[in-house]
Amino acid sequence: MAQFVRLEVRDAVATIRLDRPPANAMSEQLSLELWDAAREATSNDAIKAVVIWGGERVFAAGADIKEMAGFGPREVEPVVGALESALRHIEAIPKIVIAAINGYALGGGCELALCADFRFAASDARIGQTEVRLGIAPGAGGTQRLPRLVGLQRARELIFSGRIVTAEEAHAIGLVDRVLGPSEVYPTALEEAARFARGPTLAYRAAKIALNAAAQGDQSKGLEVEREVFRDLFATEDQKEGMRAFLEKRDPVFRQR
Numbered sequence: 001m002a003q004f005v006r007l008e009v010r011d012a013v014a015t016i017r018l019d020r021p022p023a024n025a026m027s028e029q030l031s032l033e034l035w036d037a038a039r040e041a042t043s044n045d046a047i048k049a050v051v052i053w054g055g056e057r058v059f060a061a062g063a064d065i066k067e068m069a070g071f072g073p074r075e076v077e078p079v080v081g082a083l084e085s086a087l088r089h090i091e092a093i094p095k096i097v098i099a100a101i102n103g104y105a106l107g108g109g110c111e112l113a114l115c116a117d118f119r120f121a122a123s124d125a126r127i128g129q130t131e132v133r134l135g136i137a138p139g140a141g142g143t144q145r146l147p148r149l150v151g152l153q154r155a156r157e158l159i160f161s162g163r164i165v166t167a168e169e170a171h172a173i174g175l176v177d178r179v180l181g182p183s184e185v186y187p188t189a190l191e192e193a194a195r196f197a198r199g200p201t202l203a204y205r206a207a208k209i210a211l212n213a214a215a216q217g218d219q220s221k222g223l224e225v226e227r228e229v230f231r232d233l234f235a236t237e238d239q240k241e242g243m244r245a246f247l248e249k250r251d252p253v254f255r256q257r
Contacts, residue, residue, distance in 0.1 A: 002036065002037075003020075003033065003144060004018065004019055004020040004024075004027070004029060004030040004032045004033055005017065005018055005019070005030060005036070005037050006037075007037045007040055007041065007205060008049060009044070011197070012047065012048040012049065012191045012197040012198075013049050013050070013051060013197055014040075014041050014044070014047040014049075014050045014051070015050075015051045015052075016034070016037045016038070016041065016051070016052045016053070016106070017053055017054075018030070018052075018053070018054040018055070018060055019055065022058075023058050023060070023062075023104070024054045024055070024058055024059065024061065024109065025062065025064040025066075026060055026062065026063050026064060026076065026107075026108040026109065027063075027064040027067050027079075028067070028079045028082050028083075029081075030064075031082035031083040031086045032082055033084075033091075034086040034087075035082070035085060035086040035089055038086060038092075041095065042089070042092070042093050042094060044074055044187075046100070047095065048095060048198075048201050049095050049096045049097075049098075049193035049194070049201075050093055050097045050098070050193065051097075051098050051100055051112075051186070051189045051193050052090070052097065052098070052099045052112065052116060053099075053102075053186050053189070054101075054102065054103070054118060055102065056103075056182070056183075057102060058102065058104050058109075059099070059101045059103055059104060059109050059113065059125070060101075060104075060105060060106075060109025060112055060218055061103075061105075061106050061107075061109055062104075062106040062107030062108050062130065063079075063107055063108045065134070065243050065246050065247060066235075066247065068080070068243065069188050069240070069243035069244060069246075069247060070240075071149065071234050072234050072235060073231045073232055073234045075234070076231055076234045077227075079228055080139040080140060080231065083108055083111075083140040084139070084140040084223060084226075084227055087111055087115045087140050090112065090115040091115040091141075091145075091212065092212065094205040094208060095116050095196075095201065096118075096193065096196040096204055096208070097115070097116045097117050097118075098118045098119075098120060098189045098192060098193050099113040099116035099118070099119045099189075100120050100188075100189035101113055101121040101122060101127065101167075101183055101185065102125060102127045102182055102186070103122070103124075103125060103126070103128075104125070104126050104164075105125065105126075105127045106126070106127070106130045106164065107128075107129065107130050107138070110127055110129050110130075110138055110142065111129075111138060111140045111142045111145070113127070114127070114141065114145040114149065115141070115145070117208070118177045119170075119175070119176040119177055119179060119204075120168040120176065120177065120178045120179075120185050120188060120189050120190070120192075121170060121176040121178070121185065122179075122181070122182040122184075122185045123167050123168075123179055123180065123181060124164065124182055125166075125176075125179075126164045126167075126187075127160055127164065127165055127167070127170050127175060127176070128162065128164035128165060129159045130162045130163075130164060131159075132159065132161070132162040133162045133242065133246075133252070134239065134242035134252075135232075135233065135236065135238035135239040135240075135241060135242030135252065135254060136233045136239050137159070137226075137229060137230055138159060138230070139162075139224070139226060139227055139230025140227075141223060142159065142225075143155075143159065143226050146158065146159065148215050149174055149175055150173045150174050169225070170236075212213065237255055237257050238254045238257065241253060241254060241255070242254070
């Protein structure tokens with residue numbers, strides 16, 4: 001029985017629902033359950049479209065820092081590997097996938113949203129690849145998928161600054177597709193997913209496979225490199241300081257070592 005991720009199906013639309021209060025922190029267990037949900041959404045022929053949702057308050061506010069703060073490279077490898085694998089399976093679901101973003105989508109939560117075909121965001125949503133604030137870098141696809149959406153130079157700025165953008169800015173730069181009232185995000189995503197579910201799903205499947213192939217290029221190598229450099233950052237003092245500062249609710253003091 002899954003603890004943190006539920007797959008709910010209604011009228012041919014599946015909702016992959018993250019439910020790990022208070023912030024849907026993306027632990028190794030959540031990642032494994034996300035992988036299971038992606039597999040079921042892929043193999044279940046009764047499912048014709050998918051919505052990913054974290055609830056009314058938060059989509060996913062990043063990795064589980066308490067779980068990872070004391071890790072070294074060997075300990076973090078299976079954690080980031082589980083998330084990267086889960087997100088790769090989410091991206092490969094051969095059906096239309098919509099991310100319905102309420103609240104924060106940060107770090108790994110942003111990386112999850114990037115795997116969807118469409119992103120609908122609440123007007124008060126906040127989105128960002130914030131890993132540098134912790135002394136690390138994106139490790140589950142952010143460096144590979146974000147440039148495909150917003151361009152390489154803008155992705156550099158967002159990742160190097162670690163800043164959090166508003167829904168309006170995210171829409172302006174192509175990071176999200178629609179901005180809606182907070183109470184409208186999930187119902188609208190369900191409505192749009194239902195419309196796709198009634199459409200030519202075999203054609204959608206073929207087009208999505210081809211589009212993903214076109215977009216990836218040498219993405220497999222890029223994902224491997226990203227995961228390796230992420231792992232190696234857990235041998236640095238800056239990673240320890242960044243995560244310790246986060247847990248202690250203070251600004252980090254990085255020593256560049």
